Amino acid sequence: MEVVLPGGVDDPATPSGGNVYDRRLCERLDVRETAIPGSWPRPDARARGELAAALAGFPDGAVVLLDGLVACGVPEIVVPEAARLRLAVLVHLALADETGLEPALAAELDAKEREVLRAASAVIATGTAAARRLESHHGLREVHVVAPGVDPAPFARGTDGVSRLLCVASVTPRKGHDLLIEALASLADLPWHCVCVGPLRDTAHTQRVRELIARHGLGDRVELVGPLTGEPLGDAYAEADLFVLSSRAETYGMVVTEALARGIPVLASAVPDALGDGGVLVRPGALTSELRRWLTDSAHRDDLRAKAKRRRAELSTWDESAREMAEVLASLRA
Template structure:
């Protein structure tokens, strides 16, 4: 269907930006600049102008990063538009927020989500949590898709580890480094691919040095396109140590290549296709890695699980169709 998709002006590779780009279908993008979800006055005014410029009764999907922190901007326009908000991550769940800031964002998000006609989450677990936390009658689920990909050849089948995630506190690279230090006797190398928050990346590098892992754990920076494909192709195991996720698209991207996965906080993306460990638990993650390194039978079982899950994954066309259904059923 024809409608509008209000998205942040971001060129940083992330699951959210990929979802928005791939799932928008025929929706017309409305790009708004600003430091979302806590924009300055100029960004607020820019969003207000963008919404004011949309025709009465138009179907409008808003990225939650833009909408949820500014209900006072969104709510007046929600009365004349048919609106839905796509929540990639509840604002207060971002790791490291000052408690007062988190509480204010949480309250703003609740007001915004109650002002619009529909709320969309990217996975069943996230939808249930969002509905319960904010007292919403219903949250629609429209999961990310994944592109078919050839099986990753890997290296020796054991030692090449890959983590694809922004180097921020929520993604748990500090937990990953602590876990890797506990299995330092195994012959592994780990490439960490993703944009880097400077202060946190410096802390992770310090931990790498402190544990004597220089040269074994590398913070590669962001990769896209064929370079990211090459990183997946060279991996034997994908590891994600997130403290919180709403879906975890890198997991399905790995599984689409038949790559085994050990991950935290991604039950919907992982399904039965890998080993799940508790978020923030370096000891549990190290134990899973130790199984991987020391048991050929466990490695074979994990590869088989990945291949089974690979066959269950849905294409991006299903995501586009799901969003279109939500918008088509908004109030007349």
């Protein structure tokens, strides 16, 4: 079976939930990978040519799993191949859901994505809510769900059980670091320290986040440490008392289950499937009152720790995710 991925899936400088998902499943499936570098979903001519050549090189009837970031922005390349290949498209995030897009560009990407997904033999999402939204929004008959797994992890030791906050997310508008900083600024009277792990691209949004930290005088309380992987990332989780995620939109939110796998209480937005009953789900931008409650109410903290522990026992493994993906792909061979 063939898998087509965006280039950089293994680049430690740009870790993402989508990249981790792709890598964990490819490690467990009998696949041949083709990684195509490019500025997906709006590639240049070189990347477009590489994708067209890769698809043209697959034999008639081949089952091909395409990462949606590569597939969904180029229907003129993908759709003609759908007549002879059995294409499955994995949607990590609907293209138009990326925060900060100009309305005209969002509409253009949305239309291109619809064309690709309607032509595919199968569409796969990483969460139930995302799957149902794709079905209704694009008029699809069925979107399969293959949720991410988690790697086994020991319980986090934390610090004082209260004040160490951890956010793991790329500093982009969709991840809502600006919302988190504004919420924390209103809690400056309370003891807390927040570590933000994730890629820091040289963008206007990253600069805005830095300016917000400086404006509120939080330079010694909010750390933007950049991307971490492996043991350093594990250490960051191990020291956390509370995991916070202020995303404006998510399809799943793997970092949430990675926190829950360590028994860390979670306060997050836009991640109903990942969180389950394992923490507090809030509207984007509505963090302040729940953060204050965490920092001041010991009984509430005990309740969230118990919820995280119960959710930890429910989480599936990557082996289970791989089996579910294999079943979806095997159905295309029938």
